[in-house]
């Protein structure tokens with residue numbers, strides 16, 4: 480009995496630190512079409528920045544945009560959810576971290592379209608287009624959460 484308790488304790492000591500570090504990661508659920516290359520690159524960008532990502536390959540992201548309250552004109556190639564906020568398109572990981580730190584009263588963040596040079600949309604040898612990260616709310620209000628300038 481004593482020996483068994485000891486083993487159990489040793490096992491817990493070995494497993495717990497792993498479990499604790501996994502639990503610390505913020506989880507983002509992503510809906511994308513299976514053939515979307517830039518969606519995959521965005522997922523990698525999130526993972527590199529410490530997020531845990533659950534990827535769902537779906538035939539169309541349109542129903543998910545509707546489900547999570549993303550206005551059609553803010554649409555992009557993939558839709559995600561993080562702690563109740565919607566994420567549409569190539570939103571930089573740093574803006575997601577800021578969103579979760581500030582927790583504004585909003586539906587989510589969007590980078591409409593697919594701006595060249597946004598995370599996951601990098602094209603080697605090509606300049607970055609200017610783009611806005613838009614904070615949008617259920618009442619239809621929107622504001623620029625962060626502006627990214629063009630870069631050569």
Ligand SMILES: [Cu+2]
Nearest residue numbers: 517518556593
């Ligand atoms: Cu894309």
